[in-house]
Amino acid sequence: MGNCSYDALIVGGGPAGATAALGLAQCGWRVCLLHRAQPRASVHARTGETLPSASRATLRALGLWSTFLQDGHVPSPGTVAWWDAENPIEQDSVFDPWGPAWHIDRWRFDHRLREAAAVAGAEVLDGLRLVDAQRLTAARASGAACWSASLRDETRTVPVRARVLIVATGRGRHPVACGGRRGRLDRLIGLAALVPAGEPLASVDQRIWIEATPEGWWYSAPTPGGPWTITFFTDADRVPREKGRDGISRYWREQFLGSQQTKQRIAHLTSFAPMLGTVTMPGALRVFAADSYRSAACHGPGWMAAGDAVSAWDPLSGQGIENALQSGSRVARAVHAILQGGDAGAICRDYADEVEARDGQYRRDRSAYYGRVQRWPDAVFWRRRTRQDQ
Ligand SMILES: Cc1cc2nc3c(=O)[nH]c(=O)nc-3n(C[C@H](O)[C@H](O)[C@H](O)COP(=O)(O)OP(=O)(O)OC[C@H]3O[C@@H](n4cnc5c(N)ncnc54)[C@H](O)[C@@H]3O)c2cc1C
Structure with missing residues (x-):
């Protein structure tokens, strides 16, 4: 210095x-x-x-x-979201004057x-x-x-x-x-797994996928260098804490298996599929504070x-x-x-x-954005956002 x-x-x-x-x-x-x-x-x-x-x-x-x-x-060619309905909303970067997201x-x-x-x-x-x-x-x-x-x-x-x-x-x-x-505003956390890709990036859908579920929402996308990120966002108090990291992994896996689209997307990643039957996570599951x-x-x-x-x-x-x-x-x-x-x-x-x-x-x-999701009126995660914010 x-x-x-x-x-x-x-x-x-x-x-x-x-x-x-x-x-x-x-x-x-x-x-x-x-x-x-x-x-x-x-x-x-x-x-x-x-x-x-x-x-x-x-x-x-x-x-x-x-x-x-x-x-x-x-480059990300767009986003596909299963958000307020079971049908996807697709946004293609072709129609974005700035080109792709990254x-x-x-x-x-x-x-x-x-x-x-x-x-x-x-x-x-x-x-x-x-x-x-x-x-x-x-x-x-x-x-x-x-x-x-x-x-x-x-x-x-x-x-x-x-x-x-x-x-x-x-x-x-x-x-x-x-x-x-x-x-x-909330107690949002992200539970993120990085999953090795089984296919070359060029041969798969590189868009961001977002999927709402009763407990929160999934984000999945490729990352530079190969692995995929599969992150579940929910409120901190929705995750059972009593069993430490094993409990968090089990919760992540249960949510993953309960998803519709995210599970389909990731299942074909050959290196990941065999692990679905166990509690073992592909690499460490990371927990991020993501509250507003x-x-x-x-x-x-x-x-x-x-x-x-x-x-x-x-x-x-x-x-x-x-x-x-x-x-x-x-x-x-x-x-x-x-x-x-x-x-x-x-x-x-x-x-x-x-x-x-x-x-x-x-x-x-x-x-x-959150207010649009009316599919699960009794689900705590969504009730908190729609009631509190209106
Ligand atoms: C799970 C998750 C997913 C996200 N996904 C996206 C996304 O897809 N797109 C997007 O645009 N944003 C995303 N964000 C938000 C984005 O990461 C942040 O908004 C952004 O990083 C903020 O930049 P920053 O410079 O303010 O803070 P940071 O990027 O956090 O940088 C702060 C830096 O300060 C350092 N620091 C802290 N204290 C000290 C200290 N005492 N001395 C020295 N250094 C210190 C930290 O180590 C860190 O390097 C996401 C956030 C989370 C939690």
Whole structure:
């Protein structure tokens, strides 16, 4: 590490943090991007995520579209959903002006964003984590107010100072006490299995399949590199916990066997079919928090937040990554204006109004999507969403 004094310290190197770092570094500010390094395997196996087609414009604006095209992400020709009726609703990317959505290699995608930030001049710190951040008043800082933060890895503690703190910790712990309390809309979780593909990708349907069932909904899609992701989304309290991970696996399998379309789709994957008769899962079953929430604040004295650190959306929306990219760019513009001496209060209020409007729209959309499913009026999962949201 060189000089430990920055204009902006950004905590979290996902899409929101990396995009904020890129934007600010391009404006010439001294930026430190703190990234808690994760092994490729753990991120790659996150769940299998899809980037919406409209992100093409966002990546173009960031100067990353041509790199994206070379990185082996798999185009998705469309979506087929068994949602509010037994007949499928099909959406073909041929009719989308932006072209296909993309099944992305999430590790590579995030890595490219951080790489671009580093090329633009940001200092990207892998492996150090933020352990403490205190805002010093102008008097205590012997100059302008700033943040005094401690970064740590196994061997050392590194003190840094920064004029502005950007919180982009995703669903992780919020480093600023008043920003973290969350208003949760639900307790959605994703139970994700990665299943080795038995057929070459080119010979199978590569669309996203979504299937509603009385207990929740299934998402299945190929991922770059071969395996398929088969994820069941339900509420945390619907999963029997008493038998630990075996109980979760058994629940996943019961739900899988009770599905109509998802089971049909996956059954032909030769390496998976024999395992259906046992409780043994194909590789580890991963459990992800996927609840929709809104943090208590998106800014405060000397700090702003971006991406999932502000609000997290249901994976059904397929908009989380795009939202994080846009939110990171938006915060970069706001912080740039503040660092130039703009009226921080007014800039932050504008940002908060935009967050409010975007989140309000998300909540209305979420309500409308879930509200369409009236097939199981007595099922707890759907009753919660239709009653609570109406
Ligand atoms: C099961 C599931 C499926 C999803 N599917 C999709 C999908 O198909 N399409 C889509 O668009 N979105 C999807 N999403 C949403 C998407 O993953 C998120 O919206 C997106 O990753 C948010 O980006 P972010 O940068 O805000 O946070 P993240 O991507 O979570 O990045 C935050 C980073 O900060 C790091 N961090 C946290 N705390 C610290 C700390 N103290 N110090 C240093 N680093 C720290 C974390 O390790 C992480 O790398 C899904 C989410 C879930 C849970």
